[in-house]
Amino acid sequence: MKTEPQVMDKKMNLTIDGINVTVDEGTTILEAARNLNIHIPTLCYHEDLCVAGNCRVCVVEQEKVRNLPASCATPVSEGMVIHTNSMKVRMARKHIVELLLSEHNADCTKCYKNGLCELQGLASQMLTGDHLFLDLVPDKKYTIDMFNTAIIKDDSRCIRCQRCVRTCEELQSVSALGVAFKGNKMKISTFFEHSLFEVVCTNCGQCVNRCPTGALIERNYIDQVWDAIYDPNKHVVVQTAPAVRVALGEALGMATGKIVTGKMVAALRRLGFNSVLDTDFTADLTIIEEGHELLTRLKRALVDKDPTVSLPMATSCSPGWIKFIEHTFPEYLPNLSTCKSPQQMFGALAKTYYAQKRKLDPKNIVSVSIMPCTAKKFEANRPEMRSSGYKDVDYVLTTRELGIMIKQAGLDFEALPEEKYDSFMGTSSGAAVIFGSTGGVMEAALRTAYELVTGRVVPFDGLNIVPVRGTEDEVREATIKIENVKPEWSFLEGVELKCAVANGLAHAKTLMQNVRDGKATYHFIEVMACPGGCLGGGGQPIPTNKEIRTKRKMAIYEEDMGMPIRKSHENPEIAEIYKEFLEKPLGHKSHELLHTHYTPRKRY
Amino acid sequence: MSEQTLKRVDLIFGEYSNEKYKVLASTLERTNEDILQDLLESGLRGRGGAGFPTSMKWKFTAETPGDEKYVVCNADEGEPGTFKDREILYRVPRKVFSGMAICGKVIGAKKGYMYLRGEYKFMVPELMRELDSYHEHAKQLGLDFTIEIRMGSGAYICGEESALFESMEGGRGEPRNKPPYPTTSGFMKKPTVINNVETFVNVLMIMRLGPDQYKKLGTTDSRGSKVFSVSGDTPIPGIYELELGMPLDRFVDEFGDGDTKAVQVGGASGFCVPRKKFKDTVIGFEGVPTGGSMMIFNSSRSMYNVLHNYLEFFEEESCGQCTPCRVGCQQLLKGIVAVKKGEKKALYLDQLMKLSESMKITAKCGLGQSVANSFSSIVNNFKEEMIY
Numbered sequence: 003m004k005t006e007p008q009v010m011d012k013k014m015n016l017t018i019d020g021i022n023v024t025v026d027e028g029t030t031i032l033e034a035a036r037n038l039n040i041h042i043p044t045l046c047y048h049e050d051l052c053v054a055g056n057c058r059v060c061v062v063e064q065e066k067v068r069n070l071p072a073s074c075a076t077p078v079s080e081g082m083v084i085h086t087n088s089m090k091v092r093m094a095r096k097h098i099v100e101l102l103l104s105e106h107n108a109d110c111t112k113c114y115k116n117g118l119c120e121l122q123g124l125a126s127q128m129l130t131g132d133h134l135f136l137d138l139v140p141d142k143k144y145t146i147d148m149f150n151t152a153i154i155k156d157d158s159r160c161i162r163c164q165r166c167v168r169t170c171e172e173l174q175s176v177s178a179l180g181v182a183f184k185g186n187k188m189k190i191s192t193f194f195e196h197s198l199f200e201v202v203c204t205n206c207g208q209c210v211n212r213c214p215t216g217a218l219i220e221r222n223y224i225d226q227v228w229d230a231i232y233d234p235n236k237h238v239v240v241q242t243a244p245a246v247r248v249a250l251g252e253a254l255g256m257a258t259g260k261i262v263t264g265k266m267v268a269a270l271r272r273l274g275f276n277s278v279l280d281t282d283f284t285a286d287l288t289i290i291e292e293g294h295e296l297l298t299r300l301k302r303a304l305v306d307k308d309p310t311v312s313l314p315m316a317t318s319c320s321p322g323w324i325k326f327i328e329h330t331f332p333e334y335l336p337n338l339s340t341c342k343s344p345q346q347m348f349g350a351l352a353k354t355y356y357a358q359k360r361k362l363d364p365k366n367i368v369s370v371s372i373m374p375c376t377a378k379k380f381e382a383n384r385p386e387m388r389s390s391g392y393k394d395v396d397y398v399l400t401t402r403e404l405g406i407m408i409k410q411a412g413l414d415f416e417a418l419p420e421e422k423y424d425s426f427m428g429t430s431s432g433a434a435v436i437f438g439s440t441g442g443v444m445e446a447a448l449r450t451a452y453e454l455v456t457g458r459v460v461p462f463d464g465l466n467i468v469p470v471r472g473t474e475d476e477v478r479e480a481t482i483k484i485e486n487v488k489p490e491w492s493f494l495e496g497v498e499l500k501c502a503v504a505n506g507l508a509h510a511k512t513l514m515q516n517v518r519d520g521k522a523t524y525h526f527i528e529v530m531a532c533p534g535g536c537l538g539g540g541g542q543p544i545p546t547n548k549e550i551r552t553k554r555k556m557a558i559y560e561e562d563m564g565m566p567i568r569k570s571h572e573n574p575e576i577a578e579i580y581k582e583f584l585e586k587p588l589g590h591k592s593h594e595l596l597h598t599h600y601t602p603r604k605r606y
Numbered sequence: 607m608s609e610q611t612l613k614r615v616d617l618i619f620g621e622y623s624n625e626k627y628k629v630l631a632s633t634l635e636r637t638n639e640d641i642l643q644d645l646l647e648s649g650l651r652g653r654g655g656a657g658f659p660t661s662m663k664w665k666f667t668a669e670t671p672g673d674e675k676y677v678v679c680n681a682d683e684g685e686p687g688t689f690k691d692r693e694i695l696y697r698v699p700r701k702v703f704s705g706m707a708i709c710g711k712v713i714g715a716k717k718g719y720m721y722l723r724g725e726y727k728f729m730v731p732e733l734m735r736e737l738d739s740y741h742e743h744a745k746q747l748g749l750d751f752t753i754e755i756r757m758g759s760g761a762y763i764c765g766e767e768s769a770l771f772e773s774m775e776g777g778r779g780e781p782r783n784k785p786p787y788p789t790t791s792g793f794m795k796k797p798t799v800i801n802n803v804e805t806f807v808n809v810l811m812i813m814r815l816g817p818d819q820y821k822k823l824g825t826t827d828s829r830g831s832k833v834f835s836v837s838g839d840t841p842i843p844g845i846y847e848l849e850l851g852m853p854l855d856r857f858v859d860e861f862g863d864g865d866t867k868a869v870q871v872g873g874a875s876g877f878c879v880p881r882k883k884f885k886d887t888v889i890g891f892e893g894v895p896t897g898g899s900m901m902i903f904n905s906s907r908s909m910y911n912v913l914h915n916y917l918e919f920f921e922e923e924s925c926g927q928c929t930p931c932r933v934g935c936q937q938l939l940k941g942i943v944a945v946k947k948g949e950k951k952a953l954y955l956d957q958l959m960k961l962s963e964s965m966k967i968t969a970k971c972g973l974g975q976s977v978a979n980s981f982s983s984i985v986n987n988f989k990e991e992m993i994y
Binding site: 053054055056057058059061068069070072075076077090093094097098101102104105134135136138161162164181183184185186187188 | 929
């Protein structure tokens with residue numbers, strides 16, 4: 003995690019490009035320059051990560067100092083005189099970018115990140131057309147790891163800035179990616195250079211979000227989806243995850259944190275999807291199933307005194323978190339809720355309930371999901387996810403890929419009208435929308451479970467259970483006291499329900515270590531693999547930083563507040579599906595279609 | 607003067623007393639201010655090559671607040687052509703440990719480490735025996751300062767102080783950003799003094815002789831003596847302790863084979879001095895500094911091959927984290943090959959010279975910064991050998 007400069011009252015005076023400025027001690031030259039709106043180019047620097055200072059693109063000239071310090075890594079000192087664009091700096095910077103290019107497969111038109119690549123941007127800024135140095139790429143034996151279903155790693159595009167390595171280690175505590183070898187052979191690699199699918203990688207895609215070039219990208223399924231859309235024999239159903247609607251606009255040139263639900267629905271319809279539905283519907287369904295599962299586990303623990311019951315129960319919506327626990331805490335697999343994630347529940351129902359109701363042959367249904375996530379691609383391809391006899395979800399597209407499709411189709415996104423989801427499986431509650439933010443599943447579950455048990459709404463102003471809304475800085479803990487319960491739930495009278503919420507796998511690791519070491523006891527924990535929850539997911543538009551994620555978060559809660567229904571159990575389509583198809587929560591059909599189990603994996 | 611400046615000295619390897627750790631015992635009775643004052647007056651500068659004043663390094667570390675501080679002896683002698691630390695550790699390890707212990711006392715450290723080059727593993731049993739004896743004496747002297755040996759694994763970059771700390775902490779040997787410097791944040795992010803093997807021995811010599819007598823050796827900028835590793839086209843290769851500040855022509859007279867074409871002073875990261883400049887070149891911090899490596903080349907040697915060899919070394923030994931060093935070394939190497947083969951015009955050497963200048967001012971650590979030393983001094987002085 004980025005180490006914030008310590009709060010100090012000491013001030014430093016310096017001059018940057020002739021402007022005198024006073025900043026706090028500990029500020030870096032880069033930060034001081036940015037405060038003055040002087041933009042020093044960077045590559046390895048990222049707001050979310052610790053400072054590496056290894057690309058050297060951000061070098062500046064300091065008077066009376068022979069070497070050019072890296073502005074991202076050098077704290078200001080009193081009386082320092084800095085030039086960010088001197089002759090020396092320009093020459094050095096151009097050399098550095100030329101060096102990076104000489105080692106880089108600069109076949110930009112064949113690159114997925116063409117137009118979005120930070121190196122490309124710098125190259126065009128520096129007019130690097132003259133190829134100062136020899137091309138080193140032909141002599142390098144670069145490898146491309148294409149075996150993974152979610153993430154592709156192309157070493158020929160890598161500039162070794164180590165953003166991915168720092169992301170994997172600092173934000174996610176996974177360390178699937180590391181630095182291997184030295185000198186001219188130095189590369190970013192995995193355990194014994196195995197493919198990403200063979201190592202501890204959780205497919206969270208946070209590295210993809212932060213890779214400045216096309217070295218780490220999602221495996222895209224855009225062409226397959228177009229093929230399905232154009233196939234007259236196929237009925238293509240699309241579902242959209244809650245966090246997509248607050249970020250898609252960014253991929254299409256709109257301001258950060260804009261709610262674009264209606265335009266997104268309109269766009270999907272124009273792309274040619276036969277039915278535009280909402281993952282939020284199955285998010286509501288997850289709450290009903292998972293809520294009942296929690297209450298059942300609590301009953302077994304409190305009434306039956308069953309020692310085999312696994313508490314705390316952990317949410318299972320985040321596929322990155324699932325794979326993390328499979329690798330790192332396999333002994334806690336029984337603690338995971340058996341509920342499939344909303345995406346998979348939706349897929350399973352699309353090929354059963356939806357098919358029945360629309361009188362379609364499930365083999366002709368193609369189920370596509372739009373997700374803020376790369377791990378969902380892996381999840382959709384899990385062997386566990388075919389219980390209906392068909393693959394629950396055929397193709398997973400990230401928010402970014404949907405953005406590309408909308409551009410391909412030539413739609414003027416901002417000018418599109420606001421349209422509504424198709425029904426059925428398109429109606430949802432505000433409780434489902436907040437699944438997109440850390441703490442959202444917890445809040446949604448509490449809104450329903452509390453009411454189910456006590457017959458009253460949760461005792462929080464406007465249904466906003468702020469104490470469980472997670473932050474990126476720590477594991478959030480909250481205790482909800484249950485009082486005056488309905489007679490059938492008398493065993494819960496006076497129980498203090500202990501909850502914890504974590505986002506980002508580094509926090510998840512802390513949380514699980516505390517549980518394992520007995521330092522904390524909880525009944526229910528929510529974990530989302532990505533910083534900020536799904537809104538900061540690995541499939542969301544690039545760039546990402548705390549400010550962007552905060553704006554998306556505000557948009558999500560705004561969307562919740564604006565929904566006519568705020569509680570999952572009040573969603574009329576949920577009542578309908580239980581009446582028509584599932585019969586009852588945790589019933590036979592639910593178990594068959596909506597629940598699953600996971601498997602332990604290796605620790606490297 | 608010149609007669610005097612090539613004086614062979616016998617400071618470091620000399621045996622002065624049968625009584626072990628006598629100088630250490632007497633020094634421990636002195637105040638820290640007193641010891642630092644002696645070091646300051648002696649003008650001692652680090653013997654690893656960079657030549658930072660030792661007294662300042664110790665003083666800064668002593669002044670940094672903190673309960674936990676460390677003394678680290680950099681025995682990762684990896685510079686091509688340098689083998690003097692091996693000799694020192696082999697013959698007078700006691701002096702090294704004593705110097706470390708004095709440093710521990712001055713800065714307030716309780717723990718010292720010796721980071722030993724991986725290839726010097728054969729010396730460990732001998733060093734351990736001496737360490738046992740040191741610990742015994744320290745106990746008798748009531749000195750709470752223990753020393754431990756940590757092994758390197760053969761990476762040149764781990765001789766760079768911050769990469770060395772990373773390696774000792776179990777990380778990948780990659781240099782850190784500076785500032786902060788080791789004096790405030792070194793091993794385990796604690797204030798640390800890290801010095802070369804020879805520097806610690808020099809400290810002990812100053813404590814024994816006093817700064818006035820020590821100062822008599824050398825010149826104003828380069829006080830004392832230095833242990834040199836002489837190799838290459840010389841009839842008498844080996845380890846020699848000489849006074850600092852000697853002109854290179856005197857050195858070549860003494861050690862050359864009569865046909866000396868160039869001397870590489872300071873190893874692969876040092877400077878190449880051609881014959882015509884021998885007279886004007888002084889070995890020392892005012893002239894060409896060296897960590898001890900003196901490689902002599904006679905007229906049978908191709909300086910292109912010499913440079914090619916150095917660049918191959920750097921290309922492989924760069925840690926690879928920063929752009930100028932990782933890619934720059936590859937470009938310099940491939941570049942001189944291309945010029946030699948005629949694939950690139952001779953003018954391309956100018957482009958490479960500019961690149962090496964950029965590397966010098968933008969690389970993250972001393973490795974990348976010093977590649978330009980040998981590159982520019984060899985290319986500038988032997989350009990025709992690079993082209994034809």
